[in-house]
Amino acid sequence: KQEVTQIPAALSVPEGENLVLNCSFTDSAIYNLQWFRQDPGKGLTSLLLIQSSQREQTSGRLNASLDKSSGRSTLYIAASQPGDSATYLCAVTPNSGNTPLVFGKGTRLSVIA
Amino acid sequence: DTAVSQTPKYLVTQMGNDKSIKCEQNLGHDTMYWYKQDSKKFLKIMFSYNNKELIINETVPNRFSPKSPDKAHLNLHINSLELGDSAVYFCASSLGGQIYNSPLHFGNGTRLTVT
Numbered sequence: 001k002q003e004v005t006q007i008p009a010a011l012s013v014p015e016g017e018n019l020v021l022n023c024s025f026t027d028s029a030i031y032n033l034q035w036f037r038q039d040p041g042k043g044l045t046s047l048l049l050i051q052s053s054q055r056e057q058t059s060g061r062l063n064a065s066l067d068k069s070s071g072r073s074t075l076y077i078a079a080s081q082p083g084d085s086a087t088y089l090c091a092v093t094p095n096s097g098n099t100p101l102v103f104g105k106g107t108r109l110s111v112i113a
Numbered sequence: 114d115t116a117v118s119q120t121p122k123y124l125v126t127q128m129g130n131d132k133s134i135k136c137e138q139n140l141g142h143d144t145m146y147w148y149k150q151d152s153k154k155f156l157k158i159m160f161s162y163n164n165k166e167l168i169i170n171e172t173v174p175n176r177f178s179p180k181s182p183d184k185a186h187l188n189l190h191i192n193s194l195e196l197g198d199s200a201v202y203f204c205a206s207s208l209g210g211q212i213y214n215s216p217l218h219f220g221n222g223t224r225l226t227v228t
Contacts, residue, residue: 032214043117043203043219044156051214089156100146100158100169101217 002027002094006104013080014112021075021107023090028068031093035064035075038087038106047088048075052095080111116140119204119220126194127228134189134223136204144168145187146217147179148203156203162187194227201225 003026013019023033032051036044048057048064050073056065063076077084087106094102119136126132138145146169147159161169165181176192187204201222208215 046216103156
């Protein structure tokens with residue numbers, strides 16, 4: 001059974017710092033991995049999707065990497081800003097039929113001005 | 114022009130009541146989902162529909178009945194509400210299903226409180 005773990009559960013950094021969020025998954029048989037952002041009282045916003053054949057994806061100050069064989073992904077945020085404060089969730093799509101997206105519990109990020 | 118909209122945003126009701134949550138997407142997606150986020154913020158799939166057909170039905174009590182009148186709508190009806198049903202329910206949609214590498218788009222959630 002696929003399990004997704006995100007460490008740390010919470011992270012606080014000063015504004016301007018570069019940071020890395022970690023995600024690990026137990027089964028490397030995946031179609032893709034997605035990173036989402038969730039603001040309090042809001043739904044999830046898709047940030048980046050990495051297909052199983054890809055190693056990384058970039059969008060602005062965000063860079064996500066995928067090492068499928070070791071079951072790891074990282075989300076790198078450059079030059080963090082207070083507006084980056086949110087919960088970041090990682091999710092994988094197992095490649096066994098219609099198995100649903102499996103989410104981690106998220107990392108709550110606070111960027112202090 | 115909200116992409117995935119769900120109503121109501123908040124729902125407070127008593128045990129034993131029946132309630133519905135509505136979801137609509139205007140993205141032209143053909144796959145829609147219901148997720149439940151519990152008090153520990155853990156997100157879990159409940160149902161998935163593709164072109165009005167049920168394709169995923171996780172271990173959910175049969176008090177929960179999804180209905181998809183067309184591919185742009187997926188409503189969730191809950192009978193005989195229980196305290197443990199209190200959670201935030203999220204609707205989502207995607208193009209072509211998860212295996213086609215299309216990102217999910219989420220609504221803002223419905224916070225259900227059962228008293």
